[in-house]
Amino acid sequence: MSESSERPVSASGADLFKVAFDLEAEREDWPPVSVERLWGEKTEVRFEIRVVNTPFFVPGIAYGDLIRVRPDNERRELVFESFASESGHSTIRVVFLRRNLRESVENQFRDAGCSWETTSRFNLLAVDIPPTVNYAEVRPWLAQRRESGDLEFQESAISTLHRSQVNSTS
Template sequence: MTEPNERPTSASGAKLFKVAFDLEVERPNWPPVSVERLWGEKTDVKFEIRVVNTPFFVRGIAFGDLIQVRPDNERRDLVFEKFTQESGHSTVRVIIMREDSRERVEIKLRESGCGWELARGFDNYLAVDIPPTVEYREMRDWLQGRFAAGEIEIQESAISKVHQRQLPRFP
């Protein structure tokens, strides 16, 4: 637990920092924010951060990835500068289209070893972390089956090289 005004810590005990990612408009009203802030922990490299949560809107970034940041004193933010190294994790977004499918989707994700985050105000929108130990081809086939059945929408936001090698043709 953290005291007020004290920075939260990661599972390893490292202090966490918010990193601002400026987002480009993909289509009208999407994404619904212009900046997404992700938690990260410092590494031994100056201005390098390890991302410690799963992004909802930022593309090309997954849990555990290493990024370079720059301080922006005017904004009072650490701002994403560039991607430096992938972690092997992948990020997939799932939108639950039929509420009766939610439990089935969550059970499959949990049983497969995936985690997910929910965003306030987006109850049917899951930012899914797929660890490198998950057989992504099987997970992807299952998700595409749910998509074909009209139960979900999916977006492959950041697919690691580990997971890409499991697919016959990607994308």
């Protein structure tokens, strides 16, 4: 069986491209990779890409955000150059500290209207919080789970909308 040479397409039918994000170490063991590659689709602006998945390790980027890229001929790939604008989505990372919690946490995210990507390699969820979700309703149960020692979460990219929702309840 041969692999297809066709480029994947987004839900809108646009061709998808992988974009490399070089990561700086926050600590000696984090992040556990030096490069993360995210899918994106071209916009009408030259070298501008809309991110179409949720990052596991790239800080400050969420689903739908617009970024600028540059071609790296030596590496033969597109490389992240700069952030252009936010989409209104937010990204959080969840690491499970206790076993057998994943299903109940995923159900809470699903009920709230969030989606996520997962990797068993790192026992991690990369959660997309769309603009239609009130983050001020999600954050308290996450904080409660953190306080009980069930999980740890990191707010990787919190949109202006979600930040204002949390701040208005403080």
